[in-house]
Amino acid sequence: MRWQVTRSRLARPALLVATLAFMAIPPCPPALGGAPDCNVPDELMQVDDKLPHLAERVRAKQPVRIVAIGGASTTGVAAGSPELAYPHRLQQILARWDPSSSVTVVNRGVPRQTARQMLERFPTDVIPEDPVLVIWETGTTDAVRGVGVDDFAATLQAGIDELKAHGVDIVLVDMQFSHSTTTVIDFERYLNTLHRVGDVNDVIVFPRFEMMRYWSEQNVFDFDGVAKDERASLAAKVYECLAGKLAETIRLALR
Amino acid sequence: MPASTRDLRLDFFRGLALIFIFVDHVPENILSYFTIQAVTFFDAAEVFIFISGYTAALVYGQILLSQGSLYATARILGRAWQLYVAHIFLFVMFIAEVSYTVTTFNNPMYNDEMRVGDFLDEPHVAIVKALLLEFQPTFLDILPLYILLLVLFPIALLGLRWRPLIVLIPSFLLYLFVQVTNVSVPAYPEGHVWYFNPLAWQFLFVAGAALGFPGRRDRWWSGWARTLLPIAALVMAAGFVVKLSWTIHGVWDPFPGVLLKELWPVNKNNLSPIRIIPFFAAVALVAAVVPAEAPALRSRLARPLVLCGQQSLEIFCLGILLSALGHFVLSEYDSAIETQLLVNLAGILVMCLTARMLDWYKTMGRGQARLAVSSGSGSGDRLRI
Numbered sequence: 001m002r003w004q005v006t007r008s009r010l011a012r013p014a015l016l017v018a019t020l021a022f023m024a025i026p027p028c029p030p031a032l033g034g035a036p037d038c039n040v041p042d043e044l045m046q047v048d049d050k051l052p053h054l055a056e057r058v059r060a061k062q063p064v065r066i067v068a069i070g071g072a073s074t075t076g077v078a079a080g081s082p083e084l085a086y087p088h089r090l091q092q093i094l095a096r097w098d099p100s101s102s103v104t105v106v107n108r109g110v111p112r113q114t115a116r117q118m119l120e121r122f123p124t125d126v127i128p129e130d131p132v133l134v135i136w137e138t139g140t141t142d143a144v145r146g147v148g149v150d151d152f153a154a155t156l157q158a159g160i161d162e163l164k165a166h167g168v169d170i171v172l173v174d175m176q177f178s179h180s181t182t183t184v185i186d187f188e189r190y191l192n193t194l195h196r197v198g199d200v201n202d203v204i205v206f207p208r209f210e211m212m213r214y215w216s217e218q219n220v221f222d223f224d225g226v227a228k229d230e231r232a233s234l235a236a237k238v239y240e241c242l243a244g245k246l247a248e249t250i251r252l253a254l255r
Numbered sequence: 256m257p258a259s260t261r262d263l264r265l266d267f268f269r270g271l272a273l274i275f276i277f278v279d280h281v282p283e284n285i286l287s288y289f290t291i292q293a294v295t296f297f298d299a300a301e302v303f304i305f306i307s308g309y310t311a312a313l314v315y316g317q318i319l320l321s322q323g324s325l326y327a328t329a330r331i332l333g334r335a336w337q338l339y340v341a342h343i344f345l346f347v348m349f350i351a352e353v354s355y356t357v358t359t360f361n362n363p364m365y366n367d368e369m370r371v372g373d374f375l376d377e378p379h380v381a382i383v384k385a386l387l388l389e390f391q392p393t394f395l396d397i398l399p400l401y402i403l404l405l406v407l408f409p410i411a412l413l414g415l416r417w418r419p420l421i422v423l424i425p426s427f428l429l430y431l432f433v434q435v436t437n438v439s440v441p442a443y444p445e446g447h448v449w450y451f452n453p454l455a456w457q458f459l460f461v462a463g464a465a466l467g468f469p470g471r472r473d474r475w476w477s478g479w480a481r482t483l484l485p486i487a488a489l490v491m492a493a494g495f496v497v498k499l500s501w502t503i504h505g506v507w508d509p510f511p512g513v514l515l516k517e518l519w520p521v522n523k524n525n526l527s528p529i530r531i532i533p534f535f536a537a538v539a540l541v542a543a544v545v546p547a548e549a550p551a552l553r554s555r556l557a558r559p560l561v562l563c564g565q566q567s568l569e570i571f572c573l574g575i576l577l578s579a580l581g582h583f584v585l586s587e588y589d590s591a592i593e594t595q596l597l598v599n600l601a602g603i604l605v606m607c608l609t610a611r612m613l614d615w616y617k618t619m620g621r622g623q624a625r626l627a628v629s630s631g632s633g634s635g636d637r638l639r640i
Contacts, residue, residue: 048508078363146393148448153520180360182586184353186393188282193520196505200516223362235364 037220038241040211045245047252049204051169054133055254063102067129069118070137073176074109078235082107089243106131114141115155122162134163135246137173143190152190156197171249172198172205177212178223206249208242263552263561264545269306270564273574275299277602280394280578281585285592286599293502294495296521297534300397304456305538307401308463311408312415316469319412328409335405341572342398346385348576349392384443391442394575396450403453404460411461415468423465430458433525448524455526480542490536559607566613570606577602
């Protein structure tokens with residue numbers, strides 16, 4: 001948690017060896033068309049917890065309804081259109097994998113809300129949708145505003161309890177990474193808290209922060225120095241990658 | 256108080272706490288696995304506040320007994336003012352860093368979500384709130400607590416002179432009240448609370464002060480500490496095992512976190528009993544096991560920490576600045592383990608050298624004052640809070 005963060009730090013020497021091995025292959029400039037190469041180390045794709053309700057629904061070949069609740073990176077405005085946001089991409093990927101199924105991912109992103117404000121939206125925005133899985137992307141605004149970490153933990157716990165009471169599976173998604181923002185915002189406490197809440201409740205936490213950090217360090221994406229007219233396409237690519245990883249995570253949890 | 260009789264344990268452990276506060280404030284720092292919070296439920300903040308209460312009572316209690324309540328009050332408020340100025344200085348540094356980043360970094364992927372410079376939209380309000388101690392950005396949350404505690408301290412000190420219990424009992428009841436009702440102190444922006452809830456944390460400061468107040472039958476409580484030693488050791492050992500298992504579990508998932516589901520989260524804002532009980536156990540343990548005259552405390556190895564503890568205000572502020580700087584270096588340039596270690600090493604070195612320099616500077620100043628007055632008064636100042 002500090003955890004996942006440091007776990008990958010500790011794995012650094014191994015990573016370095018792997019990186020050196022791949023240096024022999026000239027890297028493709030990521031900005032040039034086509035699907036970006038958004039691989040991540042295996043340890044970031046470790047899924048220990050299950051999604052029992054979703055699994056049951058899939059097994060019974062019933063329609064699947066997923067609600068994505070979160071902030072601006074869920075709405076996906078930065079990419080230019082909601083079609084390019086990660087929830088919509090996720091729906092497309094899941095549908096592609098199993099064309100016979102009916103998968104709907106409902107986007108319930110509202111920019112700049114704390115976990116508490118999102119929790120308050122559950123009764124109106126989430127529960128009435130009757131989802132079998134809720135993807136809860138949260139923590140950014142809490143870290144920016146410096147909400148007490150204990151309050152943050154209590155809010156997450158309340159949200160998890162509420163969803164579990166309704167028989168809904170949960171995937172938590174942590175914050176976005178960029179060098180510039182981490183210099184002024186202390187994400188660590190919130191990352192640790194989010195991951196520990198997931199750990200304690202046997203809920204999957206999707207390590208978006210570590211993935212984006214990895215991409216940044218491997219020069220797959222440059223979040224900090226991107227030119228003005230390329231920003232929207234960068235966002236779209238990142239959301240695409242994240243949707244792919246998220247879909248893979250869901251698949252691993254259904255095994 | 257001549258230097259030879261002063262309790263170096265206070266300086267040593269406060270110095271250690273200051274180093275730990277620095278290390279723990281550098282995010283994603285490998286060394287933070289080796290600070291006190293990795294193996295106990297409390298962390299360096301408790302040590303710092305408790306010892307600060309203890310030494311405040313020791314120093315200002317002496318002034319109160321020898322020079323009267325008016326002068327003691329003036330000295331305490333003077334100290335609070337120093338802390339206030341330091342806080343505002345740190346705040347300005349913080350604002351500078353944020354303003355710089357906000358204006359140079361402009362990626363909509365992040366901007367829609369995290370307008371970190373939110374408060375820059377209404378600087379007139381933010382500045383006033385900072386002056387009122389209601390605006391406490393990350394890292395700037397412990398000094399407001401300390402300042403508030405000192406401002407109210409003259410009242411506690413008068414009470415302590417009369418009857419310690421007259422201060423301790425209301426303080427403890429207020430602490431209990433917070434535990435039961437979860438009441439908190441509002442801060443800025445709206446919806447925020449003081450990170451260190453002063454209504455709860457005051458108890459730790461007052462408890463330290465009650466133990467530190469001078470002249471009360473020479474350390475009446477060290478006997479108590481010895482009686483409670485077995486229980487204290489047990490509490491410490493249990494806390495150690497549980498917390499260490501959490502720390503290992505955090506790094507390596509398959510290792511089980513003992514009682515993790517039952518005990519986590521441990522509320523720091525309100526200084527929950529699960530933090531304060533092991534802390535008092537640690538205090539009893541140290542009081543009973545480490546004698547004030549322990550030669551190790553006078554060794555060359557302990558000297559840098561003792562000096563840091565003696566110059567606590569300056570070193571505390573410096574530590575906060577250095578951890579912000581360390582954070583900047585690690586996130587901006589490179590965060591490999593070697594760099595992390597280097598940042599820690601450099602920070603600790605700067606803290607120790609600064610403490611050494613301040614000690615030299617102040618000793619020279621005192622020498623001059625002695626030459627001028629030739630009677631050598633003012634030795635009570637040796638012990639700074």
